[in-house]
Amino acid sequence: MSELAQLIEQSATRLFEDFSDSNAHELMEAGQFPETLWSDFLADGWLTTLLSESDGGSGLGLAGGCVLMRLAGYYSVPLPVLESLMAVYLAAESGFTVNDELLVPAIISEPLKADSEYTIRGVPWARHASSLLVILSSNNETRVSMLSCQSVTIVEGQNMAGEARDDVTINTTQLNDSQSLSGIDIEQVKSWLALGRAAQMAGSLQRVLEMTVEYANDRSQFGRAIGKFQAVQQQMAVLAEMTSASICAVDAAIDHLASEQEWELIACAKITTGESAGYAAKTAHAVHAAIGFTQEYPLQLNTRRLWSWRDEYGNEAQWSAKLGKHCFQLETDNLWSWLTTQTS
Amino acid sequence: MKKLYFTPVITGEKEAALRAEVRSFLDHYGAFNVSNIIDSWSICDPELSRALAEKGWLGMTWPTEYGGGSRSYLERYVVIEELLAAGAPVGAHWVADRQSGPLLLRFGSEEQRQYFLPKIVRGECFFAIGMSEPNSGSDLASIKTRAEKVDGGWLINGSKIWTSWAHVCHQMITLCRTAPPSDNRHAGMSQLIVDLSQKGITVRPIITLAGEAHFNEIFFDDVFVPDNRVVGQVNEGWSQVVAELAFERSGPERFLSSYQLLEAAIKELRETNLMQQAEPIIGKFVARLMVLRQMSLSVANQLQEGKLPINEASVVKDLGTSFEQELPEAMRLILATEPRSSANGGVARLLSDSILKAPSFSLRGGTREILRGIIARGLGLR
Ligand SMILES: Cc1cc2nc3c(=O)[nH]c(=O)nc-3n(C[C@H](O)[C@H](O)[C@H](O)COP(=O)(O)OP(=O)(O)OC[C@H]3O[C@@H](n4cnc5c(N)ncnc54)[C@H](O)[C@@H]3O)c2cc1C
Numbered sequence: 001m002s003e004l005a006q007l008i009e010q011s012a013t014r015l016f017e018d019f020s021d022s023n024a025h026e027l028m029e030a031g032q033f034p035e036t037l038w039s040d041f042l043a044d045g046w047l048t049t050l051l052s053e054s055d056g057g058s059g060l061g062l063a064g065g066c067v068l069m070r071l072a073g074y075y076s077v078p079l080p081v082l083e084s085l086m087a088v089y090l091a092a093e094s095g096f097t098v099n100d101e102l103l104v105p106a107i108i109s110e111p112l113k114a115d116s117e118y119t120i121r122g123v124p125w126a127r128h129a130s131s132l133l134v135i136l137s138s139n140n141e142t143r144v145s146m147l148s149c150q151s152v153t154i155v156e157g158q159n160m161a162g163e164a165r166d167d168v169t170i171n172t173t174q175l176n177d178s179q180s181l182s183g184i185d186i187e188q189v190k191s192w193l194a195l196g197r198a199a200q201m202a203g204s205l206q207r208v209l210e211m212t213v214e215y216a217n218d219r220s221q222f223g224r225a226i227g228k229f230q231a232v233q234q235q236m237a238v239l240a241e242m243t244s245a246s247i248c249a250v251d252a253a254i255d256h257l258a259s260e261q262e263w264e265l266i267a268c269a270k271i272t273t274g275e276s277a278g279y280a281a282k283t284a285h286a287v288h289a290a291i292g293f294t295q296e297y298p299l300q301l302n303t304r305r306l307w308s309w310r311d312e313y314g315n316e317a318q319w320s321a322k323l324g325k326h327c328f329q330l331e332t333d334n335l336w337s338w339l340t341t342q343t344s
Numbered sequence: 345m346k347k348l349y350f351t352p353v354i355t356g357e358k359e360a361a362l363r364a365e366v367r368s369f370l371d372h373y374g375a376f377n378v379s380n381i382i383d384s385w386s387i388c389d390p391e392l393s394r395a396l397a398e399k400g401w402l403g404m405t406w407p408t409e410y411g412g413g414s415r416s417y418l419e420r421y422v423v424i425e426e427l428l429a430a431g432a433p434v435g436a437h438w439v440a441d442r443q444s445g446p447l448l449l450r451f452g453s454e455e456q457r458q459y460f461l462p463k464i465v466r467g468e469c470f471f472a473i474g475m476s477e478p479n480s481g482s483d484l485a486s487i488k489t490r491a492e493k494v495d496g497g498w499l500i501n502g503s504k505i506w507t508s509w510a511h512v513c514h515q516m517i518t519l520c521r522t523a524p525p526s527d528n529r530h531a532g533m534s535q536l537i538v539d540l541s542q543k544g545i546t547v548r549p550i551i552t553l554a555g556e557a558h559f560n561e562i563f564f565d566d567v568f569v570p571d572n573r574v575v576g577q578v579n580e581g582w583s584q585v586v587a588e589l590a591f592e593r594s595g596p597e598r599f600l601s602s603y604q605l606l607e608a609a610i611k612e613l614r615e616t617n618l619m620q621q622a623e624p625i626i627g628k629f630v631a632r633l634m635v636l637r638q639m640s641l642s643v644a645n646q647l648q649e650g651k652l653p654i655n656e657a658s659v660v661k662d663l664g665t666s667f668e669q670e671l672p673e674a675m676r677l678i679l680a681t682e683p684r685s686s687a688n689g690g691v692a693r694l695l696s697d698s699i700l701k702a703p704s705f706s707l708r709g710g711t712r713e714i715l716r717g718i719i720a721r722g723l724g725l726r
Binding site: 210213216217225227228230232233234236237238240241242243244245247248249251252255256264265267268271272275316317319320321322323324325326327328334335336339340 | 345350351352354426606607613619622623624626627628630631632633634635637638639642656659663713715716717719720723724726
């Protein structure tokens with residue numbers, strides 16, 4: 001890890017650890033925005049993590065951002081960390097001036113009809129945002145519009161972790177005034193968002209593993225710690241395997257950013273974290289038994305996020321299908337030569 | 345709780361050039377002398393081993409003073425994964441190159457290194473692993489084969505079983521009891537290098553369910569081993585065996601055993617126009633393979649740094665052997681063909697071979713349950 005990444009880790013850990021003492025999760029799940037946390041987050045200057053130095057950022061790019069996201073996942077931070085950072089970055093790349101307001105990305109994949117209503121489903125944190133950054137593809141070009149949230153209709157919804165996922169209805173004429181996001185393909189934007197989620201999931205998986213190991217060593221039944229039972233140990237070993245595979249997959253994807261294999265390794269990261277999420281949640285809950293099934297016990301903060309996040313920005317089946325299709329299309333007719341370009 | 349480290353590694357130009365060299369070698373080598381390319385590292389072809397030796401691809405990481413190539417573990421990784429992906433029958437030298445040589449480098453005497461390593465590098469000396477016994481599999485510390493001290497050496501009596509390629513190998517590193525069992529179950533064992541052509545040794549083949557004469561039973565009847573063939577310290581064999589495992593468990597052979605089937609399945613699905621329904625399944629397995637490569641490379645890099653990542657190696661082996669076992673199970677459901685054991689069966693033959701060989705993947709080198717036990721210990725549960 002680079003020195004800068006280490007710095008990110010140190011200061012973000014300090015900030016996020018403080019968060020966990022607050023009642024922010026309850027606030028958020030009751031539909032309120034955790035303002036205090038958000039202003040601390042802004043005060044530390046995290047919003048511009050992805051921006052280049054010339055745009056007033058720290059120049060850490062998505063790689064550095066992913067370090068932050070992994071920690072946000074580890075601590076179940078109830079803020080739009082991925083969404084706000086990505087939207088600010090894309091806005092800056094499209095030439096919008098950005099300030100310290102909450103911007104969230106909303107992607108439209110379908111072709112649109114002129115002057116008609118269109119609903120974008122499940123926009124993260126829309127109700128709390130000041131503006132929406134709508135990203136779509138038109139004439140083979142990625143275009144970006146900034147819409148004030150005052151100008152759209154929002155129907156509130158939430159994912160299994162209580163995070164806002166709102167349906168936003170716009171009129172397509174609102175998108176007429178758009179900027180070109182030159183040099184960035186919409187598919188690339190989707191994959192970056194998937195990588196950010198995968199990084200959060202990797203952090204969350206690590207936390208689930210740690211909590212479960214700790215619990216297995218603390219809780220006694222039949223006169224010994226439940227972690228001493230082989231049936232428990234064998235499940236925990238697989239949990240550790242899948243967690244370390246997920247972390248490795250995310251790290252590998254980060255290392256391959258801006259390379260020719262960028263999306264393939266991101267796909268791989270989202271598939272791996274997605275598959276691990278289900279196993280991790282199942283196992284952690286099995287080991288914790290009834291106490292873990294309560295709202296009071298914090299395991300659910302991670303597991304409900306894992307269950308939600310694995311389906312966001314493309315689930316395992318969707319990314320696998322894309323990767324599989326690519327394998328069938330390989331011109332060289334040779335899977336191996338393609339696979340081995342990834343590490344050289 | 346010990347953290348598991350899998351920092352990804354990006355290989356460079358040197359490795360890319362080497363990769364190209366291996367591919368070109370294989371392109372020019374011609375057909376292998378075997379009919380089965382599933383699990384090719386459990387198939388022996390001494391001729392191929394010697395050809396690879398000539399290229400300098402045996403003992404690659406060992407110091408030049410012993411005939412080695414002084415190359416990195418990453419370079420070795422590239423060579424072995426290319427050979428495995430091509431289905432090359434590399435079994436003859438596999439154990440010597442992977443673990444016996446490194447064991448001698450770590451614990452062996454100077455004389456042993458000078459005697460054995462150059463021979464291994466030249467493809468003239470193959471090693472077998474003499475650990476398991478009829479009544480000691482997972483519980484290796486319970487072995488009964490004993491070596492008694494006699495003038496100038498040791499006298500071995502007992503038997504070993506499941507010894508891969510003992511009928512082809514020249515030497516075997518044999519784990520023996522050299523002191524009676526005590527409270528410390530792991531004390532009192534030693535590793536002895538046994539020349540398999542010695543008087544008093546009987547090797548009897550055991551045919552696998554796939555019909556192959558792969559492993560053997562070995563009987564020792566007063567077999568004499570001179571003092572200078574004890575590896576490392578007498579009675580300290582156990583810790584040496586444990587060190588060997590980091591080499592034994594983390595390589596690409598732990599997930600590429602059924603790889604040939606994946607390539608053939610993709611071709612077949614394309615030709616029979618069954619791509620669309622297969623995409624998510626192929627993508628899922630390819631993603632798993634991509635991560636396993638990253639993890640295994642990362643372990644290779646840790647070996648390069650002089651570490652002994654035993655827990656990480658167990659993780660690679662457990663995830664890897666699950667992958668290579670599940671692959672045929674998934675492919676059979678998307679391929680429109682029944683497995684066929686006949687000689688020219690194409691993808692149906694690969695399916696058959698991989699289904700028949702799959703059970704062994706998670707047994708050899710330590711069973712799934714044992715590996716998970718090791719990982720659990722690393723987590724602090726045991
Ligand atoms: C193809 C092949 C090649 C081999 N080559 C060699 C070789 O070259 N040299 C060599 O020395 N050996 C070799 N082996 C032997 C291999 O190492 C053993 O098969 C393996 O260690 C398991 O021992 P076992 O077969 O006696 O099974 P057992 O130890 O009897 O195990 C039977 C079952 O019980 C489970 N079990 C055992 N103990 C525990 C425990 N404590 N907790 C939970 N579950 C447990 C096992 O996981 C397994 O499922 C080879 C095996 C195969 C299949």
